[in-house]
Amino acid sequence: QKEVEQNSGPLSVPEGAIASLNCTYSDRGSQSFFWYRQYSGKSPELIMFIYSNGDKEDGRFTAQLNKASQYVSLLIRDSQPSDSATYLCAVNAVNAGKSTFGDGTTLTVKP
Amino acid sequence: EPEVTQTPSHQVTQMGQEVILRCVPISNHLYFYWYRQILGQKVEFLVSFYNNEISEKSEIFDDQFSVERPDGSNFTLKIRSTKLEDSAMYFCALRPGTPEQFFGPGTRLTVL
Numbered sequence: 416q417k418e419v420e421q422n423s424g425p426l427s428v429p430e431g432a433i434a435s436l437n438c439t440y441s442d443r444g445s446q447s448f449f450w451y452r453q454y455s456g457k458s459p460e461l462i463m464f465i466y467s468n469g470d471k472e473d474g475r476f477t478a479q480l481n482k483a484s485q486y487v488s489l490l491i492r493d494s495q496p497s498d499s500a501t502y503l504c505a506v507n508a509v510n511a512g513k514s515t516f517g518d519g520t521t522l523t524v525k526p
Numbered sequence: 527e528p529e530v531t532q533t534p535s536h537q538v539t540q541m542g543q544e545v546i547l548r549c550v551p552i553s554n555h556l557y558f559y560w561y562r563q564i565l566g567q568k569v570e571f572l573v574s575f576y577n578n579e580i581s582e583k584s585e586i587f588d589d590q591f592s593v594e595r596p597d598g599s600n601f602t603l604k605i606r607s608t609k610l611e612d613s614a615m616y617f618c619a620l621r622p623g624t625p626e627q628f629f630g631p632g633t634r635l636t637v638l
Contacts, residue, residue: 447625458617458629459569465624503569510625512559513571513582 416441421517430526433502434491438504438517441485447510448480448487451503455520459503462489466510494524528555528622530630538636542607547620547633549601557621560593560603561629562586562614569617575601608637 421438428434436450447466450457464473465478465487477490487506491498501521505514531550539545549558560572573583573593580593592604605612618630 445581449627451629458632461626461628464625469559498531505627506627511576511621513559513574513584514561514569516569516607518568 418442418515418519419504419517421502421504422520423518424520425523426520427523427525428494430494430496430524432494432524434494434498434524436489436491436504436520436522437501438487438489438506439485440487440504440506440515442506442508443482443485445482445485445506445508447507448478449505449507449514450476450478450487450489451505452498452500454491454500454504459505462502491522494522496524496526499523528620528628530618530620530628530631531572532616532618532630534633535631536583536634538637538638539608541610541637545605545608547603547605547616547635549603549630550599551601552618555622555630557623558595558601559619559621559627561615561617561619564611564614572603572616599634605635608635610637613637 449464450462453459465480471478479488479496501519503519504517533548558575563569573587574581590606615632617632
């Protein structure tokens with residue numbers, strides 16, 4: 416079993432729609448969870464992090480965490496073509512420790 | 527968001543050669559990390575560095591690899607004898623004391 420597993424993708428949504436990206440993790444003791452966006456050939460760019468159960472909103476992005484189900488998701492509202500990228504889920508066992516990444520989900524937003 | 531620069535942006539080397547990749551955080555931070563990403567694969571942790579010491583390393587980080595903070599600002603990753611399979615993007619990352627981790631732009635290493 417992979418430590419961090421994401422939707423296999425690719426995911427395609429029309430402009431203005433909600434994109435939903437999912438991630439599960441195997442270490443029940445994981446403490447913090449991150450979503451990064453990565454454009455081709457570029458470095459990961461932090462979108463947001465979450466460490467408490469529930470929802471966390473930042474602009475058009477909402478992260479959702481359910482530690483009981485070992486599940487974290489990212490919703491992108493009003494998707495734009497510029498949101499087309501690979502989205503990486505990362506999990507930390509301890510807050511300042513290493514991040515373990517999933518394989519990523521490639522999102523395409525079609526105009 | 528803290529600024530991180532990495533040099534060089536692209537390094538081409540012959541198999542068996544030593545390479546040094548550099549990371550320059552603009553302001554002082556305690557936690558530093560090196561990750562790599564082989565083309566088409568996921569980001570993989572190599573090593574973390576806290577308070578001028580290695581705090582954790584992965585199985586990938588074998589005796590061929592070393593890290594240093596030689597002058598208190600630059601943070602370097604050295605690969606002593608490069609192999610073809612070392613070809614990847616290498617990212618430096620840092621934490622400014624919060625859970626967030628910020629990545630540098632990366633160095634593309636090509637081993638021929």
